[in-house]
Amino acid sequence: MRKSKAPYPSAFRQQIVELVQAGKSAKELSKEFGCCTKTILSWVAQASIAQAPKSSIKVGLTTAEGEELSRLRRQVRQLQMERDILAKATAWFAAKGEKISTPSSSS
Incomplete structure (x- = not known):
């Protein structure tokens, strides 16, 4: 044996x-x-x-798909945060009465 x-x-x-x-x-x-x-x-x-996140196991995603999903979710959170910061900055400049120069408006 x-x-x-x-x-x-x-x-x-x-x-x-x-x-x-x-x-x-x-x-x-x-x-x-x-x-x-x-x-x-x-x-x-x-x-x-x-x-692997529990949600990707339930859905039946492969490891690569789960990793990509996690990466994309992080990217979405980052972009939402950047959008919120820009919206607050725009509101702050609007309250001060200052014009924000953008590349397209400098003609």
């Missing part, structure tokens, strides 16, 4: 996953640390599922 190998410590698995996410290949890491390439890829897949 085959003797089962003790599981890798979670800190070790997390370190390997971070190295893969940083750009190292699973094959390189398997040679360097002596664990199976398939095992490393399994850890990376498990980590991406665990890190």
